[in-house]
Amino acid sequence: xxxxxxxxxxxxxxxxxxxxxxxxxxxxxxxxxxxxxxxxxxxxxxxxxxxxxxxxxxxxxxxxxxxxxxxxxxxxxxxxxxxxxxxxxxxxxxxxxxxxxxxxxxxxxxxxxxxxxxxxxxxxxxxxxxxxxxxxxxxxxxxxxxxxxxxxxxxxxxxxxxxxxxxxxxxxxxxxxxxxxxxxxxxxxxxxxxxxxxxxxxxxxxxxxxxxxxxxxxxxxxxxxxxxxxxxxxxxxxxxxxxxxxxxxxxxxxxxxxxxxxxxxxxxxxxxxxxxxxxxxxxxxxxxxxxxxxxxxx
Numbered sequence: 001x002x003x004x005x006x007x008x009x010x011x012x013x014x015x016x017x018x019x020x021x022x023x024x025x026x027x028x029x030x031x032x033x034x035x036x037x038x039x040x041x042x043x044x045x046x047x048x049x050x051x052x053x054x055x056x057x058x059x060x061x062x063x064x065x066x067x068x069x070x071x072x073x074x075x076x077x078x079x080x081x082x083x084x085x086x087x088x089x090x091x092x093x094x095x096x097x098x099x100x101x102x103x104x105x106x107x108x109x110x111x112x113x114x115x116x117x118x119x120x121x122x123x124x125x126x127x128x129x130x131x132x133x134x135x136x137x138x139x140x141x142x143x144x145x146x147x148x149x150x151x152x153x154x155x156x157x158x159x160x161x162x163x164x165x166x167x168x169x170x171x172x173x174x175x176x177x178x179x180x181x182x183x184x185x186x187x188x189x190x191x192x193x194x195x196x197x198x199x200x201x202x203x204x205x206x207x208x209x210x211x212x213x214x215x216x217x218x219x220x221x222x223x224x225x226x227x228x229x230x231x232x233x234x235x236x237x238x239x240x241x242x243x244x245x246x247x248x249x250x251x252x253x254x255x256x257x258x259x260x261x262x263x264x265x266x267x268x269x270x271x272x273x274x275x276x277x278x279x280x281x282x283x284x285x286x287x288x289x290x291x292x293x294x295x296x297x298x
Contacts, residue, residue: 023131027101030208030241034137035104037146039189039204039242045094045103046239046297047202048074048191049179050151056141061134066090066115072107072146075174077157077167082114082123090114103240104136105129111139150183150191182255186263192255199249200234201227201258204242207273212243213294217279217287218272228261235293243294 032041037053044051053072062068067088076083076093083091092111100106106129113123153175157167184190189204205212216236219225225233230250237244249258279287 025100025102025105025129025131025133028104031103031105032136032240035140035142035146036144037148037188039206040146040148041094042204042240042242042244043189043191043202044072044074044146044148046237047204047244048148048150049181050074050154050156050174051148051181052151052156053146053148055146056144058139058141061139063112063115070111070115073156075154077122077154077170078124080122080124081110081126082117083157084114084117084119084121084123086120088119099126099128100130102129102135105133108134108136108139111136148183150181152180153178184255184259184262186259187266190262192249192258194251197251199251199253201247201249201255201262202237202244203262204239204244205269206242209238209241209243211273213287213290214279214283215269215273216243216245216290217283218275219268220290221280221282221286224268225265227258227265231258231261235295236290237295237297239297 030038032038032045035041040053044053051074054069055072056069057066067090070090070092073091073093075095076091079093079096081093081096083093085091090111092107092114094107096110098106109126109129110123112134113126117123154171155175157171180194182192184192184201187203189206190201191203192199192201207215213236216225216233220233227247227249232248234246234248236246
């Protein structure tokens with residue numbers, strides 16, 4: 001074949017139809033904003049060991065044959081992204097990992113896969129979310145509060161489903177390693193936990209993480225950031241665009257003993273959050289100290 005023929009042949013190939021490129025899912029700093037209970041979505045995703053909550057599909061969003069509700073869980077056996085149990089219950093695991101910069105799209109992908117799976121089967125892998133993947137905000141009733149139930153173990157996995165040996169072993173290992181956790185009543189998205197010999201309260205704040213850091217700095221500089229005697233603010237996690245302060249507690253006192261102090265902190269926080277005054281030098285120093293003790297999850 002001559003050069004001219006090769007050029008003509010190459011030109012024909014170059015002009016052949018190509019598959020359109022799908023953009024990756026864009027990064028979203030606060031992936032659960034717009035959902036009722038954003039702070040508890042973050043808690044389910046990042047800090048709770050064993051918890052579930054029921055969610056309802058938005059009108060017309062459920063795949064054909066899917067039940068009206070699904071169950072959001074922290075962890076499923078073998079870190080499955082989803083599960084369609086034999087009894088018809090659809091589960092999605094919030095802590096199964098991320099494949100994009102938008103946790104909402106990742107979980108929506110898992111939810112759709114679980115709803116579409118045959119009953120009695122797990123979802124062991126899902127395609128990576130893209131810019132065309134719907135978000136949880138597109139699929140769920142966003143007006144319904146997220147009512148979180150904290151469990152002592154992972155036996156909610158089972159229901160009437162028979163686990164194989166591998167899954168049963170995974171259940172036993174998970175139950176042995178669980179962190180005892182109690183949901184507090186005084187403030188939403190506040191959880192007491194025992195880690196070894198120490199006890200803590202973790203509170204997911206609903207403000208943007210930078211604004212929440214400023215508010216905590218105001219309280220810390222004023223000596224009002226603790227939850228009473230023998231407690232101290234250890235630092236904070238940054239998670240899904242929100243701030244999660246952590247307090248060290250008296251390990252001899254149960255969770256119920258901190259309800260009043262937690263409620264009082266909530267009032268102090270709300271008052272300090274309403275200030276638009278510039279931070280004082282003492283508050284800026286407190287803010288720097290808090291930033292040095294912040295850890296970003298994921």
